[in-house]
Amino acid sequence: MSTALALIRNGAVRIDPAVAAIVAILIALALIAPHRLLPSVDFALGNLVAILPYLAVSIGLAAYASASGADNLIARVFAGRTMTMVVMAALIGAVSPFCSCGVIPLIAALLTMGVPLAPVMAFWLASPIMDPSMFALTAGTLGMQFAVAKTIAAFGIGLFGGFGMWALSRLPAFGTPLRAGIGDGGCAGSRIRSPKPVVWRFWHDPARREKFVRTALQTTLFLGKWLALAFLLEALMIAYIPAETVARVLGSDGVLTVLMATLVGVPAYLNGYAALPLVSGLIGQGMAPGVGMAFLVAGGVTSIPAAIAVFALARLPVFLAYVGFALAGALITGLVYGMVA
Template structure:
C-alpha cells in the first residue's frame, strides 16, 4: 500500500504531468488507494482493457487532426462559407460537424470569418455544429458507445447547425442579431485569415512533416490524458453507482429525463473525452439513450472552454442565442433519438 502511494507521488513530480488533468487523475488514484485499495486494482485493469479497445480510434483521430493541420486545409472552410445563403448555411453546418476543430480552437476562425464579412447565419451554423462532433469525437463515440449513436450525434450537429443558421438569417432580416463581434475582436481578426492553399502532399516539405509529427503527438497526449481520467471515473461508476438509481432518475418512457439531462449538461459537462465514456456507462445502467444524447449535445455546445471563448468574442445577444439553441435543440434531438432508438 505504501509503495503504491509513494510511487504515485513520485510519478506526480514529473513536470510533464503537473497539470490539472493529470493532477486530478493522480489524486483520484491516491484516493482510491487510501479508501478502497481493492478497487484500485480493479480500476487499473478496467482502464487497461478499455484502452486496448480504443487505441485504434485514438490513432485514427490523431492522424486526421494532424493531416488537416499539416496541409492547412482549414483555409478551405472560410472560403466555402461565402456565397448564396441557402447553400452556405448547409455547407457550414456540414463543415462544422466534420471539421477537426475543438470548442475553443474554432473561435479564431469564427472571428476571422466574421471580420472578413462572412454573414453570421452560416458562421453560426458552423459555430453550433463544430463543438458537438468532429472526426476524432465521432470515432471515439463509435468505439465507446456505438456507431449508431455516433452517427445520430453527427446528424444532430448538422440539424442543429442548420436550424441555428436559418434562425439567424430570419432574425437579421427582422433587424436583430446585428454586429455580432465585440469591437475589440474585429481589429485583430484579419490577421488570422492569411493562410496558404492546402498542400495535400505535405510530406514533401520538412516544416510540414514537423507539424504533422507535433500535432499527432499533441492530440494523442491530449486524448490519452482525458481518456485516462474518463475511464477511471467510468470504473468508479461501475463500482459505486447503483443501476436502480440511474434507471429511476434518467430511465423510463417519459421526456422528463431528457429535459433534466439537457439542463444538467450545461453546467456539468467538462470535456467530451470524459463525458462520452461516462454517458456510455450510464446508458448501460439504464439511462435513456435520448437523455445521453441530449446531455452530450447540450454540454458540447456549452462546455466551459466553448462558453469562455464565445463570451470573449461575441456580444451578449449572440451568447444568449447560442445558449438558447443549445438547450432547445439538444432537448428536441434527444427526444427524436429516444423515439428512434
C-alpha cells in the first residue's frame, strides 16, 4: 500500500480524474445511499446506450481527421488580408476538430510566426465552443436546433472577438501578445510552418490506418469516461434537486439569469462533453434554453483549466481581452437564443 502511495506521489502512477470521480461517487452511494446505487448506474448506462450512434459519429470524425491529416487545413486559413483571415478563422474554428497537441501550442505557433492577433483571437474563441464531434453529441443530447445554434454562436463569437481585437490591436498593450519565453508551438507549430497535404483515402497507408485505430480508441476512452461521469451526475441531480427549484432559479431567460449562468459557467464547467447531458437534464427540469446556451458557451471558452492555459501563454492585456470577449459573447448568445428558441 505504501509503495502504491509513493508511486502516486512521485507521478509514476497517473490518476484519471474522471475515473476517480466515478469510483468515488459509486463508493459514496454504496455507503450513504445504497438504494440509489443501482438506479443511478442503470440511468447512466441507459443514456450511454441511447447516445451510442452519436458517439460513434463523433469518434469516427475525430479519428478520420487525425488519420487523413484533415486538421492540417487549419494552417491554410492564416494567410491573406487580416479582415478575410478573421472571417475564415472564425468559420474554421467553429467547425474544425482540434489537433491532438491542443489549441494552446497551436495559438503559440501562430503568434510566434507573426500572424495578426485579430484572426488568432477569432480562432481562439470559436474553437473550444464547437467541432464536428461536439456537434454530433450536442444534437444527440440537446437536439439539432440547439447544436446548429451553438455552431452559429461559435462563429459569431469568433467574429466578435476577432473584429474587436482588430479594433484594439493598434494599442501598445497588444503589441507583444505572448509572454516572454514562449516557444514556437512544438508539433502544432510544425503544422503551421509546413502543412502536409491531406490524404483523404488514408486507408491505403498502413501507418495512417494504425493512427485511425489508435485515435478511435483514445477518443472512445476519453468520451466514454466523461459521458459516464456526466450521466451519473445527472442521475443524482434528478434524484436530489427538485425540478421546481431549477425552474424557479433558472427558468427565466432574463438578463440577470443568463448573466448568472455565464459567470457560473467559468468555475463550474467540467468538460465540454460532460456538460451536455448535465445541461440537458437541467433543461428537462425547467431551466430556460437560453440559460443553458450561455452556460455551455461561457464554460467552453473560459473554464478554469482553459483560462489558466491562456494566462500562462498570453500577456495580461491579451488574457483580459480573451475573457472579456468570451463572457460578453456568451451573454449575448444566451439572450438571443432565449428570444428565438
